[in-house]
Amino acid sequence: MDVDALLAQRVHALRKARGLTLEQLAQASGVSRSMISLIERQETSPTAAVLNKLADALGVSLPTLFAADAPPAGEGPVSRRADQSVWTDPASGYERRHLSPVGVGSPIELVEVGFPAGATVVFDNPVRSAGIHQQVWVLKGRMDITVDGQAWRLAAGDCLAMRLGHRIAFHNPGTQPARYLLALSSTPDLPRRTA
Template sequence: MDNPTDAGINERIARRVRDLRATRGLTLDALAARSGVSRSMISMIERGAASPTAVVLEKLAAGLSVSMASLFGASSESAPARPLVRRAQQAQWRDPQSGYTRRSVSPPNWPSPIQLVEVDFPAGARVAYETGSRENVIHQQVWVMDGRIDVELGNERHALHAGDCLAMRLDQPLIFSNPGSQAARYVVAICDASGI
């Protein structure tokens, strides 16, 4: 772990994965089978002993039938949900593999099917989510604020520039890449009715 902020977000992810797995009555072995993530890796994540990549977190989210954004939420044992979260309180996480940074903009644990995430995506970065269909339908919209990103959903490829917005259903493999020489910034709006 690089700094105390990383330790805090990794602990938040650890609690959230443990809580979601327990709520669903899944053993480590059952979640490993459903997600394609090894039992030992799940155990390390739940203990806060690993810094999982975005690809691993997406696999866990699919295995738990939630959006990846919900893995960054506060655990069910935390303080009551509030409708406002200040920027300084918004959880920020850096993918150790691609270097992209995501900030959870939405208030944690607020009972809403909508979640907002801001992403800073470095030049040359690429993230490939292998998961396809899920038990629950998750819709997502990507709105590019600065720079360019390419999004591949299944066999369709979309080149997105500042101001462009792409709506999609998360039911196929998904690849984000930044072919440019400058970082890109975009906002992701996620609708996951199962997460409330």
């Protein structure tokens, strides 16, 4: 299935499953009702920032929007490269490949990202509806990642752990494309002990 068609189907299905109208999802996400309608009718290709807002309002991780509802017949817990969904952000040109097998019930999702030289993507989510932890492992190139005002420069082999819920900016400061692996987990936090 075409990725834009998959996104249209997933946003619509998740919205309906949660009993939300277009207006209610617009209010919860900060994305206009008309934009959501265009996405669901496959009349526009949304940016990563827009998809992130919708995923948050729907209570799922961003990679979940790119996952089909059922694995290909006979594949089971294997995600074949030829069957993995690949999407390119129309605003930045970054390419995201959903690696994890679909329908296995794992709390971990893996995503491979190709990030163009000089590109920047900013995710603004002051409050996340789902507790998601993320690790970024740079495979090639360099990435500047800023989480809630704190910045790190990562080179190939470096890994950054963070919890989603703050403003996060990804920037490739280099002259060559970067590539990194995202590992996301929606495992609930353990209660903190008090002294």
